[in-house]
Amino acid sequence: MIDTMQNTVASPDGEHIEIGAGSDLYVFDSTMTASFFSAALTLGALVGTLSGGPIAERTGRRIALIIAGPLNVVAFLIIALCQNVAALIIARLIAGFSMGICSFVCSVYISEVSPTRLRGLLGSCTQLLMGLGILLVYILGAVCRTDGGSLDPLATSWTFCRWRLVSYICLIPGAVLTVAMFFAPETPRWLATRGKLEAAEDTLCRLRGVDHPDDPRIADEVRALEDIVESQTKRSGGLSDMKRRFDILWHCPKQVAI
Structure with a gap:
């Protein structure tokens, strides 16, 4: 895909194959620009992973995923349509x-809605x-794949990646996630931490x-929710709660470094 975007596709003999005039698949004029495009995903994922926890705690696991879904759709729509290098990055x-x-919130959501006996399996x-x-x-x-309109004799129908088409297809998971989460419930644990027993x-x-909730099949889980509400009430706004938050913030940079 990146080779197509910067027009560096080579034949098995190592000869450069031109993508062809008029193709919208060639967008990068340097290896440096293509490298920025490639690395941007990892950088964004790092920020998203670190932000996922605070977002999920403040808005709820369900809302956090509803936020993430449309962002994914918008991102791949821009990639599919845009010619501007800065916009692509x-x-x-x-x-x-x-x-x-x-990646962060899905694991938390699954663990908090799954039955205890299936939590490990579904989490994996x-x-x-x-x-x-x-x-x-x-x-x-x-x-x-496509030949991109190339007239080069070395070019075949399998030479160039139609990455814009791939980007359109990648819209689908984000759209499905967004729609599905509108019908999904918030996790009982998060509701309990907000005092909504x-x-x-x-x-x-x-x-x-x-x-x-008096059903004996869920008695242990109901008791756990009650314990969460009780513990939140005791420590809410106290010095112990402030110390806990400080400890979390203090250890986050060290975990990232590791």
């Missing part, structure tokens, strides 16, 4: 930011599906398929 930053939020699916998604994009890059119990009943 900014779009990659936005895409990385969205992916960083999702996040990384598995991320890996499968990366593999799928590589496959799309291999399938979505009744809403937390109702959501837990909905997730577990029971009619009432």
